[in-house]
Amino acid sequence: MAKSVLVIGGGPAGLGAARILGKLGIPTILVEKEDRLGGNPILNHYHTLIPRKLKPEQVLGPYIKEVESNPNVQVKLKTELTACEGEPGSYKVTLSNGETHEVGAIVVAKGFEHFDPRRKGELGYGLYPDVITNLELEQMFSREGRLYRPSNGQLPKRVAFVFCVGSRDRQLGVTNVHCCRYGCALSGLQAMEIKQHYPDVDVFCYYMDVRTYGTWEYPFYWAPQEQYGVRYVRGRIAGITYSPADGRLRVKHEDTIVQRPAEVPMDLVVLVLGMEPSAGTKKVAKILGLAQDPDSKFLVPSEESGSNIISNKPGIFIAGACKGPIDIESSLAEGEAAGAEAAAFVGAKVTV
Amino acid sequence: MGVIGKRVAYYPGCSLEGATRAYDVSTRIVARELGLELDYLEDYNCCGAMESKNVTFMGTLLLNARNMSLARKQGHDVIVAPCNGCSFSLQRAEYFLQTDSKIFERVNSLLKEGGVDLLDKIPETYHILEWFYHEAGPQKVKEKTKRPLRGLKVANYYGCLYTRPHFYARTYSHAGGQSEEARPRRRETADDDEHPYYMNALFEAAGATSVEFEPMHTQ
Amino acid sequence: MDVSGDWNLIILPRVINDYDLDFAKEVMSLPEGKTMIQCYQCSYCTASCPVHNYWDERYNSRHFIHLARLGLIDELQKRADVMWRCVSCHKCTHRCPKGVLVEEVLKAILKTMAKKGLIDEYPSKKFDKFFTESVLEYGRIEDGELLFGWIEKQGYNVVKDPILKKPIPFLGETPEWLKQLVMKPIKSMNISFLVLNAKHMLFHPRTKNWNKFKQVLRKVVQEEGGLT
Amino acid sequence: MARAKLESKWGYVSPGGILRYPEEPPFPVKEYDAHYDHIFEMMEELEAKGEILIYRITEEHQPIPVYTSTGRIKLIPTNKLWHHKSCGQCGNIPGYPASLFWFMNKFGLDYLNEPHQTSCTAWNYHGSGTSNPVALAAVWLRNMHQAWKTGYYPLIHCGTSFGSYKETREQLIMNKELRDAVKPILKKLGRLTEDGRIVIPQEIVHYSEWVHAMRYRIKELYEKEGKAKGIDVSNVRVAIHNACHTYKMIADDYPYDPEVYNGQRPAASTAVIKALGAQVVDYSTWYDCCGFGFRHILTEREFTRSMAIQRKLKVIAEEVKADVIITHDTGCTTTFEKNQWIGKAHGMYYPVAVMSDVMFAALACGAHPFKVVQLYWNCSHYEPLLEKMGITNWRELKKEWEDTVKYISELEKAGKYDELMEFFKEYDLYEPYSRTSTGKPRASATSNMPLFKS
Incomplete structure (x- = not known):
């Protein structure tokens, strides 16, 4: 009988790993610190996922169901890893509920956190109710199903998306110089959703670069412009202020194409948040001795391996957003790959 | 060879019957010698050139639609124009009529109002150079040359609108337009966009030497 | 004590305070302006443009599109002296990777500006109108009349024959460049061509069956406000 | 590290x-x-x-x-x-x-x-x-x-x-x-x-920063002495101007506080005004320079006055109708003050009182508007502010100050410097060279310096 595998984190990557391990008949322990599986998309009530425009329940629901019903997988909610000893192939792990287990391999999928935009004080988040985050916009859609200005409950006439909040920014120290990867595409999607339901709302995207890479270019950059008339303005937003005269926000920037300063009235401003490694990722990295990027603190794969799920520790595999910004479908795929690697590592004989 | 047709509607345009009469006369002679037939478009009107287009969109479209209607009346589905401006104007009208059914309907109703036959079908317009190249070709030109242009250095200047823009002439490929398959014949017969060579080939067939003066030859 | 002489100056802010989004809507309501929305500011058009390259770098098709889309009218007006300088070579439209009919869009922007009274009548517009009038009247243009008529419009004193009121070439004032331009070919021209051109100048070539169609055309042009 | x-x-x-x-x-x-x-x-x-x-x-x-x-x-x-x-x-x-x-x-x-x-x-x-x-x-x-x-x-x-x-x-x-x-x-x-x-x-x-740190003691003083004189600042609308040189030069070394805009804007000045109970009003150009710009006031005064009028005074007047602009730097205060008059000459008159946080706090705590806060130096409209603060007797106070000036110049003309020093002490009037670390007036420092030469 093969040794068991510990999967840390019940988000997309962790679910991907647990699902494949369970399918292969490997005894698997899935620990999740929250009281339900699904990770950020489920816990934070995302509305629509890029790139396939599916709901989180549509994408992750089947995974959760499969993991929960597979007898090979023990799901331990409200549980965290607290200690780890031993050698590759027989790690002795201690969990926060006091249990100890011996596992042959570990899959780390502790994910990311959204940037706290209050750290960019000039953007006025937390001061002006009509400055919201893209996460809050998702929740506005998913929980209330309508678009409104938090200050007065009215439909905004104009909405601005502010790209790269907490991304590509040395002002925050060395920790947030990376690109969030999802922001441009999600903003395009959200802008389209707004225009679909409220065609008269004017939507503006303030960007430095638009990074809807690969096949995302058409659906998340061209379509918002060509089909919905979303306007893109190049220039990083330097400040958001409020004018009591008309009760509207002012988005302060330089239109780099016109080369003129601009302070344009907006009714709702959406900050597109960057990604940071979660506190759990940093904690697990310490417990397991995993290599971290010295600046961003994201986990980094083994230098020798060309694969990005192989960690610097034999028998420990890393998947998903704990290694850096990633989209959900890739996160699932990485989880599955890491699960398969872990199965191979514990020497499971798999019959097809 | 032979995609466009040996007998076509000939739209000379205003200038060819005025200041550049020589072009008109030469065109007719060359066509005759090459065994091609130009059917003069009776009672045509000005294409509007760039000027009318800058003043009135629908008016310019109507001007060209009238000429198209005349060509249909004479039984043609191909118009050939020796003037870059004229062929451009006709192709532009063709583009808007093909890609926007609302425009097409409006144009037809205005044609009716103006006492002109309706457009049952939108004829295609070719530049005369394309027609010569595809319906006669260098080989035929060589055969028919009586006084070879040996020793003559020719700078072939095609002009702006001979190949441009490809949206109007050939592909229609912009969002909202029809598919690239809309005009397969046109795509097949078109000269190279950036490095046109039909005139070079025909003159060389007639014995002349082409001189390169890129990048100005289509500026 | 201030000796600079300009102490009274108050500098007004350069800040863009708002967009005029109705302007873009109006441009895009024109059939030729529809594709303006597709532009993603890559500047392929501008880099291809001979006017930008050889005349004035302020002639920038991409920039005009951006300004029009956001309705930055004052910025468009600042460029009124170059905006009409398009030579209609269509390289912009030909090359645009997004399928924007750039040349047409720029003309749509100019038309909208003219309609809203945001731009004075520019030189090329005068000629466009003169040309179109001729087309509307006769169905065809005539090169000689177009040339001398335009010369007359430029303020030269052109002598006309008393009966048909047509300009008589080279009588009265003619710019020197025009004399040279016309005399060179005339000297070597076949006599029958000369006669033909003279005939055309006296008796303007006309399209037959034109009157009814002309009225429809005039109506359409009037609707669009093109000749006003 | x-x-x-x-x-x-x-x-x-x-x-x-x-x-x-x-x-x-x-x-x-x-x-x-x-x-x-x-x-x-x-x-x-x-x-x-x-x-x-x-x-x-x-x-x-x-x-x-x-x-x-x-x-x-x-x-x-x-x-x-x-x-x-x-x-x-x-x-x-x-x-x-x-x-x-x-x-x-x-x-x-x-x-x-x-x-x-x-x-x-x-x-x-x-x-x-x-x-x-x-x-x-x-x-x-x-x-x-x-x-x-x-x-x-x-x-x-x-x-x-x-x-x-x-x-x-x-x-x-x-x-x-x-x-x-x-x-x-x-x-x-x-x-x-x-x-x-x-x-x-x-x-x-x-x-x-000192005023900021001492804001609660200033509040105590206001409640004890200012309010006793009938002063009430709770209706005063205050627009804060943060000085560029204090907080934008080495931005990491200036006070921020959870009470003031959740720690997202400089806290000094705003916090003390809030502690006193006045209404701090936000306006869209709060971040902008006053126009002084230091080298601009010297070399490009047009820029200074344009910025002050167009970007600050106009916005503050139109957006929030503030009673007073509170600053914490020398240049900002003078720029806002003097440029109101330049604006008036150009038909852009946006009258508003201008003073520093410490001057406003002193007024609230009952300091003499003329003997201590020396508002007679101000060319902006401070009178409506005084009225609104409840210092309705400012005309009498001004008269009192004018009489004092007369008295001082008489003493000075007569060469009675010792009496002059006693007078300063009695009225607790600030005099730049008199007060030292010992708290004792040092007559020698000013004895040969004629004051208020007219």
Whole structure:
């Protein structure tokens, strides 16, 4: 009988790993610190996922169901890893509920956190109710199903998306110089959703670069412009202020194409948040001795391996957003790959 | 060879019957010698050139639609124009009529109002150079040359609108337009966009030497 | 004590305070302006443009599109002296990777500006109108009349024959460049061509069956406000 | 750079003792390892190497901790202060430092009104660009050495001096070349310690930080004395202008507070106005410069007046209809004041009272609007503000001040300087050369200086 595998984190990557391990008949322990599986998309009530425009329940629901019903997988909610000893192939792990287990391999999928935009004080988040985050916009859609200005409950006439909040920014120290990867595409999607339901709302995207890479270019950059008339303005937003005269926000920037300063009235401003490694990722990295990027603190794969799920520790595999910004479908795929690697590592004989 | 047709509607345009009469006369002679037939478009009107287009969109479209209607009346589905401006104007009208059914309907109703036959079908317009190249070709030109242009250095200047823009002439490929398959014949017969060579080939067939003066030859 | 002489100056802010989004809507309501929305500011058009390259770098098709889309009218007006300088070579439209009919869009922007009274009548517009009038009247243009008529419009004193009121070439004032331009070919021209051109100048070539169609055309042009 | 943290009264302290953090920041901050921390770490390293001497804040200075934008704890000394005054303030807005001294007298704090202070020369640095780091550093270190010698802790009145000194400190600490260049100069001046070290204070402190730290005591005074005089500021609409040189020059070293815009905007001035119970109103160009721009006031006055009128006065008048603009720097106050009149000449008149936080606080606490706050220097409309604050008897107070001026000039003409000094003492009127650390008027300093020459 093969040794068991510990999967840390019940988000997309962790679910991907647990699902494949369970399918292969490997005894698997899935620990999740929250009281339900699904990770950020489920816990934070995302509305629509890029790139396939599916709901989180549509994408992750089947995974959760499969993991929960597979007898090979023990799901331990409200549980965290607290200690780890031993050698590759027989790690002795201690969990926060006091249990100890011996596992042959570990899959780390502790994910990311959204940037706290209050750290960019000039953007006025937390001061002006009509400055919201893209996460809050998702929740506005998913929980209330309508678009409104938090200050007065009215439909905004104009909405601005502010790209790269907490991304590509040395002002925050060395920790947030990376690109969030999802922001441009999600903003395009959200802008389209707004225009679909409220065609008269004017939507503006303030960007430095638009990074809807690969096949995302058409659906998340061209379509918002060509089909919905979303306007893109190049220039990083330097400040958001409020004018009591008309009760509207002012988005302060330089239109780099016109080369003129601009302070344009907006009714709702959406900050597109960057990604940071979660506190759990940093904690697990310490417990397991995993290599971290010295600046961003994201986990980094083994230098020798060309694969990005192989960690610097034999028998420990890393998947998903704990290694850096990633989209959900890739996160699932990485989880599955890491699960398969872990199965191979514990020497499971798999019959097809 | 032979995609466009040996007998076509000939739209000379205003200038060819005025200041550049020589072009008109030469065109007719060359066509005759090459065994091609130009059917003069009776009672045509000005294409509007760039000027009318800058003043009135629908008016310019109507001007060209009238000429198209005349060509249909004479039984043609191909118009050939020796003037870059004229062929451009006709192709532009063709583009808007093909890609926007609302425009097409409006144009037809205005044609009716103006006492002109309706457009049952939108004829295609070719530049005369394309027609010569595809319906006669260098080989035929060589055969028919009586006084070879040996020793003559020719700078072939095609002009702006001979190949441009490809949206109007050939592909229609912009969002909202029809598919690239809309005009397969046109795509097949078109000269190279950036490095046109039909005139070079025909003159060389007639014995002349082409001189390169890129990048100005289509500026 | 201030000796600079300009102490009274108050500098007004350069800040863009708002967009005029109705302007873009109006441009895009024109059939030729529809594709303006597709532009993603890559500047392929501008880099291809001979006017930008050889005349004035302020002639920038991409920039005009951006300004029009956001309705930055004052910025468009600042460029009124170059905006009409398009030579209609269509390289912009030909090359645009997004399928924007750039040349047409720029003309749509100019038309909208003219309609809203945001731009004075520019030189090329005068000629466009003169040309179109001729087309509307006769169905065809005539090169000689177009040339001398335009010369007359430029303020030269052109002598006309008393009966048909047509300009008589080279009588009265003619710019020197025009004399040279016309005399060179005339000297070597076949006599029958000369006669033909003279005939055309006296008796303007006309399209037959034109009157009814002309009225429809005039109506359409009037609707669009093109000749006003 | 790893920082070992030790617990202390205010949070965590590095071994050397000058870099402090609370365990949990009270508002979202940039990062614990903010890029500005290394200045303090390097100061301690340089002290350990014997290159510099850190002029430390001690219990004697009765420090009050405030947070900076990085969440760092900055100690603001409140007692035994060495006043580093401002060129423009004393010349153009004398009520500004006077109000500060008035408060210190009220609170019974010890201070030294230093006659041996020089200008920071940042005026030169900004105005013409002809200064250089060595000269700026030498001037700063000379002044700091003088403060250290007297045993009083430097308090900088001017925003530009404060900003320039913060920059100079960074340059000095980061560049050995600069330290090596400046040491021979200071040696010649006799401004090194006995063992050849340069003196750098632990914190560079602006007067607005002192006001900020003392805001609750100011509030007490307002409630006890101001309200007793019928003063009530609760209806006053206050537009705050934060001075660029105080908080944009070395942005990491200026107070921020969870109470003030959730720690997302500079706290000084706003916090004291809020503590007094006045209405702080937000406006869209709060971030903008007043227009003074330092070199602009000297070389491009058109820019200064245009900025002041178009971007600030107009916006404040149209968006929020403020009763008063509160500043904390010399240049901003004069710019807003004088440009209202220039605006009037151009048909752009947006009248509003302008004064510094400390002047407003002094008025609220019942200071004499003319004898102490010296509003007669103000050319803006301050009268409606006084009315709104409940100082409805300002006409009588003005008369009283005019009579006093007459009386003083009579005494002066008669050469009765001793009586003059007694008079100042009796009326507790600020007089620049009279009050020293001992609290005793020093007649000799002014005995040969005619006042109010007319």
